[in-house]
Amino acid sequence: MAIRFGTDGWRAVISEDFTFDNVRHVAQAIADYINSGQAGGATDAVVVGFDTRFLSDRYALTVAGVLAANGLPVYLSKADCPTPALSLAVKALGAAGGVMITASHNPPRYNGIKFKSAFGGSAMPEVTGAIERLLERNLREGRLPRVGDVAPRNEGTPAAGEIVRFDPMPMYLRHLRTLIDFAAIARSGLRVAVDPMYGAGRGYIARWLRELGVMVAEIHGELNPGFGGLHPEPIGRNLQDLQRLVLEGGYDIGLATDGDADRIGAIDARGEFVSPHMIIALALKHLLAQGKRGLVVKTISTTQIVNRLARQYDLAVEETPVGFNYICDYMLKQPVLIGGEESGGISILGHIPEGDGILMGLLLLEIVAQARQPLHTLIAELQATCGPFFYDRIDRRVRPFSKRALVQALTQAVPATLADQAVVSVNDRDGVKYLLADDSWLLIRPSGTEPVLRIYAEARTPELVQQLLAAGVQLAERSIPTS
Template sequence: MTIKFGTDGWRAVISETFTFANLRLVAQAIADFILEEDGRNPSVIIGFDTRFLSDRYASEVARVMAANHIDTWLARADTPTPAISYTVHNKKATAGVMITASHNAPRYNGVKLKASFGGAASPAQHQRVEQLLERNLALAHGPNLMDFQEAARQDRIHKFDPSWAYYEHLSTLVDLDCISAGELRLVADGMYGSGRGVFGEMLARGRSHVRNIRHEMNPGFGGIHPEPIARHLGLLISTIQAGHWD
């Protein structure tokens, strides 16, 4: 079995290489890495996107982390990657794990590893996770695994909503009140990804109106891969033009 981390984590085809069994092995290697980084008060933030089984995959990662006595914070629902990155930094966590394959085709899923500052782990950190994975395989050291409900009862897994703290942080960088008060008519194209509905939530208290399109849960992404490039923006463009949106 070959599992390699690229510049932004590990990605593979679901049910081919990206399986529950392989994910648990990767999660154990990440847990070992976290314990090397902080053996006293290790903690991890876990998020996931809207891809097929992403929520289940995230729960499996949480089970492995909890079994390794790592304080684990698991997002309640699909969440944009930047919100997880911010939470890692804001909670001063040791690391973050995001279950996503970014803009890749629907058949892919993946794992992004976030360093303690919230950004992507360095090449050296990814390499260390690979080394720990190879060591565990050589020693036939299977992943530690804990029942999810038992881990929650023992306060090893905490479910939480990372969105609103992230929105509050964004409001310090962007004048959301000004946008909300502008009485703008906006179209937000979620492309069925984890950013669906975000603009509507952020601007809900103002006078601007947001129409969400492609905001339902659809792991197939409507037959496209979720990347805002010209050939995928036809629906957004036609919606704006037909409704004379701002």
């Protein structure tokens, strides 16, 4: 098969394309890349971690073995760990890179490999492209992966060709304490429900909150490689158990992280889902109130409330294509106050350039604790001053077509109005986004991996959102090329 890295790694179905043989080949290409001297980092060490999926621990040990057989020092996580904890460890240890075995929020039948660069975030496309070319070369020339039988040891710093087990939690917690007001959370008296969705975030938030004396309940925290039948993506329809727990237990807030804990979702005290749009906006408002400043970066499909808040404080906003690696690129070049995407990957000033569901869950607790108001009240106040805005998205399967031709057709025939509002600008950085006079918007975006059209809309009422979505379907159907 042709192994390709998407916006955040290579993912495939376990035992079909995600096999031990293919994992070894990818690990060899990564070793070749690091040994070429292009990776950077203070050392040539590699940090390897894994999530809770079926065989993830064995795949991680396999990757570590190939890397060590190529003469590289390897840190291997003692247990499943969140992707942001792995990424932070890469930077803290001065490693040349990191390998995370995870398929993130994908269904349980998938697994994957994320490669992290020395700066502690997802590798840029030019890096994953170089790894792909090395992989293709090895396969074309019949080069087999180097395989050793190095037994991991439990302490110390690995030398060349050695594997050392380590725990990323302590250094991750130390770093989060520089960003989050744990004392305010401890004093708050908040009752918190946590749902790691059987993923690698299990035990992190709940353990720390218990140590602070906060009343906390965690569900879906046991090891279950099949995720108990759940789809480990923290969106409303997947969080019914958390909603029930919050309502029946009288909790003030529910926090959910995805399969590798780089995404966040939340439930308020009324049992209502709090979208990443609102979490990003609340976090931005909170950071601004603390006097912090910097560039605001968001993906093209994220709420305009962010833009309105930034305008109030005379801050620049950059909109990127979908994918946190685009946000990461900005964070590497200048101070970014907050960077986020509508899927729940968010980071803030002072953190690594990586979406972090655990960090954002704790920040949400800090926001509620310091405001001394319920989460739903804070959202209502935000909507009153910067909204109101409502959002929805639909996905439509279509026959394969030329994405470039669709974008060209949509930009050449721009409607004058949508939902009785004038179209004031068009953004074609990722699909086509029509921005309207009242800051409502419609985005038609082809998937980068399958024949699916994603149609997004945000507007002043739920009814207008549905009108925009319907208009988007019509525009797309007229514009999809016939051949």
